[in-house]
Amino acid sequence: MVATIKDIAQKAGVSAATVSRVLTNKEGFFGDKTAKKVRDAAKELGYRKNTSAMELVTKKSNDLAVIVNATKTNFSNAIIDGIQEMAFPQNLNVIILYAGDEDSERQRRAINTVVERSVMGVLLLSVDLAPKNLELLQSANIPFCFLSISLDGRNLPFISSDDYQIGYQATKYLLDRGHTKIGLAGLEYEHTITGVLRLKGYRQALLDAGVEPKSEWTSLGDYSYEAGQKSMTDYGAKTELTAVVCGSDWVAIGVMNQARSFGLAVPDDLSIVAIDGTNLCEIVQPQLTSVTQSFYDMGVAGVNWLLDSKKRVDQKITPITINERQSVREIK
Incomplete structure (x- = not known):
């Protein structure tokens, strides 16, 4: 049988109200000796506080x-x-x-x-x-x-x-540094709101700079490290891209490592901007430039x-x- 507050009160020789105050840590209503008696009785009886029941009452x-x-x-x-x-x-x-x-x-x-x-x-x-x-x-x-x-x-x-601005500002940052052949890698932009908005921002930044986006510059993914590797594999060792906006920090690391396996150096042969800006950007070499969110x-x-x-x-x-x-x- 499950022990109740009344059982504890009877065993400790105090009122049910005192038991309730002790077990809910309401200080100022009881002394140390009383508190010890109540807690010892609760432990001996195997009492467990019923949070759901208390919530129904309060x-x-x-x-x-x-x-x-x-x-x-x-x-x-x-x-x-x-x-x-x-x-x-x-x-x-x-x-x-x-x-x-x-x-x-x-x-x-x-x-x-x-x-x-x-x-x-x-x-x-x-x-x-x-x-x-x-x-x-x-x-x-x-x-x-x-x-x-x-x-x-x-x-x-x-x-x-603002996911639109994330895509726009990441791309504009690269455009302002002379890049015009810019990829967008590793994010889901066919069904998810986040990916759709970032893709729109990316494309608009290119168009505002007079650059026509190419379909092969964008590569789908699930924001994972493996998605970054796959995107870079799709671009290939002889890609025309000089820079890539990556859908997450993990994607950026995947792109970077796969680029290295092709013999490409970051940033000399390929520049990378990561989206998120978590501590991952600082624990890799080279450290990753990022659009950092206020998580x-x-x-x-x-x-x-x-x-x-x-x-x-x-x-x-x-x-x-x-x-x-x-x-x-x-x-x-």
Whole structure:
């Protein structure tokens, strides 16, 4: 039989109210001896706090759910760091669930877990929900916000970089340094919002500079290291490209290593700009120039969005910066 607060109170010789205060660490209502008696009794009886039951009584949850897209990059690490940094002082527990990569069934299971747990809010990291799963989340009446994905044309709350500008600014950076034959490697731009917007920005930057984009300059991928290797393999050892914009830091490393296997040097033979700007850019040689996203700030802003309903801005764009390192040369 499961032990209750009343059982603990009877064994310790105190009131149920005192037991509740001790077990919820409400200081100032009991002495050290009383606290020890209660905790010893709880341990002896094998008592386990029923969080779900307490939430039903208080009608307040201290659990924050984070649903993460399992994209093969490390983009989520800094966002989760920002979430944790804000959640801990607010006494919030962070529950992390993975929704696969464009996997409708995994999305549904993650959302069902969230709904059944009765969390105080949900942050979705680069997850583009299938329509039925979005309806399921909306029907739960739990506050939610998308992070690191700009849901173009949809009236949904998000905090993200401007993916169009990421594609545009990365390409313009290379154009301003004399490059005109520029590839776009390793990202998904046929079905995903992020990839479509970055492709548009890339193409427009070329057109604004009077350069006609060639279809063979763009190479599909899943943002992974292997996608970067494949893209560079498709370009070939004798590619006409002098520079490549890469869909993630991992893609950039894959492009660079495959280029080296062809005997091409970075940046002398091929310049590379990475998208994301995580610590991966600094631990490789040469260090990678990057369009750096404000991932940590997205995590902080996401928690603030959930906590302060009166100051919510439904759609927020976070800044991007270009960090110059060693992987781009100027053509004179």
